[in-house]
Amino acid sequence: MTSRHRLLALLGPPLVAVLMTGLTVRAAPWVLSASQPKPNPLTACRPEAGRAADAGRTPVSTPATTGAWWRAALRLDTNGALSGWDLTFGAQGSRTSVLRVGPASVVAGPRNGVVTVAEDDGTASIIHLVKPHRACTEEINIDGAIARRAVIDPAGGGILVHLLDRETRSDLGIWLVPEDGGARSLVLPPPDASVLYETGIERIWATDVQASADGAYLAVQSCDPETCLTRIQDRLSGAVTSITGGHGAIIGFVGQRLVAMGECDGVPCPVLSFGVAGGPPTEIASAVIAAATSADGLVVAIAGSGPETTIEAIDLESGDRHSLGSLADGALPLAGSSRVAGIETIPRAVGVIRADGTPEALDVGASFHEPATENEGVLP
Numbered sequence: 001m002t003s004r005h006r007l008l009a010l011l012g013p014p015l016v017a018v019l020m021t022g023l024t025v026r027a028a029p030w031v032l033s034a035s036q037p038k039p040n041p042l043t044a045c046r047p048e049a050g051r052a053a054d055a056g057r058t059p060v061s062t063p064a065t066t067g068a069w070w071r072a073a074l075r076l077d078t079n080g081a082l083s084g085w086d087l088t089f090g091a092q093g094s095r096t097s098v099l100r101v102g103p104a105s106v107v108a109g110p111r112n113g114v115v116t117v118a119e120d121d122g123t124a125s126i127i128h129l130v131k132p133h134r135a136c137t138e139e140i141n142i143d144g145a146i147a148r149r150a151v152i153d154p155a156g157g158g159i160l161v162h163l164l165d166r167e168t169r170s171d172l173g174i175w176l177v178p179e180d181g182g183a184r185s186l187v188l189p190p191p192d193a194s195v196l197y198e199t200g201i202e203r204i205w206a207t208d209v210q211a212s213a214d215g216a217y218l219a220v221q222s223c224d225p226e227t228c229l230t231r232i233q234d235r236l237s238g239a240v241t242s243i244t245g246g247h248g249a250i251i252g253f254v255g256q257r258l259v260a261m262g263e264c265d266g267v268p269c270p271v272l273s274f275g276v277a278g279g280p281p282t283e284i285a286s287a288v289i290a291a292a293t294s295a296d297g298l299v300v301a302i303a304g305s306g307p308e309t310t311i312e313a314i315d316l317e318s319g320d321r322h323s324l325g326s327l328a329d330g331a332l333p334l335a336g337s338s339r340v341a342g343i344e345t346i347p348r349a350v351g352v353i354r355a356d357g358t359p360e361a362l363d364v365g366a367s368f369h370e371p372a373t374e375n376e377g378v379l380p
Contacts, residue, residue, distance in 0.1 A: 039088055039098035045129075045136035065113025067092045068132040069343035069359045072107060075100070089115060089132040097135040099128065108209075110344040111152035116159060118150040127159060129179070140181045145172060149207060155215030155235070160187060162207050162220075174209060174220055188233050188240070191222050199229045199244045208337050212253040213295035217276050219258055221250050232258060232276050241278045252293035252336035254316050259284070259293050271301055273316060284314055292333030292350040300324075300333050300350045300364060313364045322367045330355030 068091045077083040082103045090096040091113075105119040110132070117128040125147035127140040146164040153160050158179050163172040171190035178184070196204070201224045208221040221230040230243040230250065248261035248269060256277075262270035268287040284299060285291070291301040299314045311324045311333075334341060334351035341359040343351040348365025 039096040040135060042089070042097045042099050042130060042135060042137045045131060045134060045138045065110070065133065066344050066346050067361065068110040068113050068115065069341070070107060070110065070115045070130070070132065071341040071357050071359060072339070073357070087117065087130075089130055089135070091132040094133050094135055097130075097132065099130065099137065101128075106149045106339065107342070108149060108151045109342055111154060113344065114152055115342065116150040116152060118147040118161070120146050120148075127161065127177070129159075138179070140177060140179070142177070149209050150177075151209050151211060153215055154211050154213060157215075160209060160211060160218065162209050171204060171207075171222075174218065187235070188218060188220055188231065191229055191231065195242060195244070196222070196229060200224075200227050201229060208250055210250055210252065210336055212255075217253065217256070217258075219250055219253065227263075230258070230260070230274075232274070234276065239277075241276060243274055243281075247272055247274075247281070249335065249337050251291050251299070253295070254293050254297055254299065257316055259291070259299055259316075261288070261291070268303065271299065273299075284316070285312065290332040290335070292335055292352065294345065294348060294350050294364075296347045298348060298350060298364060300362075302333060313367055322364075324364065324367060331360065334359060 070087055070089045073086045074082060075084040075086050084100060084102045085105055087099045087101060087107060088096055099117065101117060101119045102121050105117060107115060107117050109115040113131060113133055115130040115132065117130060119126050119128065125142040125145065127142065127147055127150045129138040129140065131137065140159065142161070144166065146166050147161050148164055149162040151160050153176060157176050159177045161175050161177050163175055164170065165172055173186055173190045174188040175184045176187050201222065203224055204222045205224050210219045211217065216235055218233045218235055219230060221228050227245050228247060230247065232241045246263050248263055251259040251261065251271065256275065258274045258276060260272055260274065262272050264270070267289050270283050271285040271288050271291050272281040273284050274281045285301045285303060287303050289302045291299060293299050297315055297317045299316060300311060301314065302311050310326060313322045313324055331352040331354045334343065334353045341353045341357060343359040343361050345351055345361040346363070349361050349363045352360050352362050354360060
């Protein structure tokens with residue numbers, strides 16, 4: 001895999017304009033337009049009524065949290081070097097808000113209405129828990145380590161954080177940090193040096209962390225510019241399955257399957273599905289430019305190996321495929337690994353990113369209730 005492809009995968013879907021028309025899926029009404037008033041700075045969150053009574057309850061996405069979104073914009077200094085990021089957040093019924101963070105910051109989510117931002121200024125790390133519906137944020141200070149990436153634990157345990165040693169920059173693994181900033185606990189240690197060597201990784205350049213919708217499985221991907229090692233942990237048993245080489249960036253979990261791009265030079269690439277317990281992958285789509293998943297079983301992929309570019313929805317459980325025509329307005333499916341935008345969707349919907357960087361939610365579930373056509377097939 002070339003460095004160009006790996007950097008593209010690490011940054012998420014490219015912000016390019018693809019001329020497409022005739023989309024049959026619907027844009028969700030909660031997406032705010034570019035004509036919204038100037039965003040307000042985020043405020044500190046106040047305690048929510050009834051929060052103590054809900055302690056320990058597994059959080060789920062509801063209409064009150066779906067539709068939360070974020071997008072990132074580069075902030076450059078006078079020499080054209082990256083000086084930081086301007087993060088814009090929005091949600092239905094709420095005015096957009098903004099958070100300015102330093103260059104060593106990584107955003108993930110939303111999950112259960114919360115966007116996590118891991119920020120380090122060279123001396124200390126902070127995890128921002130941004131709640132776009134309330135236009136507010138909470139902060140967790142990370143002592144004695146660098147927080148490189150943070151994601152909400154869907155099982156309700158707190159925040160899953162990838163930590164590095166501040167002095168040596170060595171990998172410390174994935175830790176569970178309570179939302180109240182209490183004592184953290186190790187969830188998954190760093191990859192063994194011998195496994196990295198066998199995979200062909202001399203030095204880890206980037207790490208991605210994603211959890212399944214119910215929090216039962218955790219995927220941690222360690223990459224250099226040429227190849228990746230992905231470990232899938234069964235969090236109940238602690239068993240770990242390793243995927244070495246042959247794949248690229250993680251797209252997301254679909255039940256007990258992990259969906260990822262295949263290994264290739266640039267795009268288009270195949271899309272692969274891996275079982276959480278191991279075994280050979282299944283190729284579910286070929287010549288894919290970009291893809292996204294829904295938590296309840298759909299993979300939406302844009303394929304285009306020639307002059308035609310089409311969008312297809314694939315139900316991994318049933319194997320049904322539905323052609324959805326072409327995607328309008330230069331949009332691309334939004335993978336869970338994206339570093340540039342994110343949106344939380346309702347069931348049977350996926351996120352997309354427009355050419356201007358704005359995230360949207362597309363409801364594709366209705367297409368699976370329509371009569372099949374002769375162009376639709378079934379997975380082998």
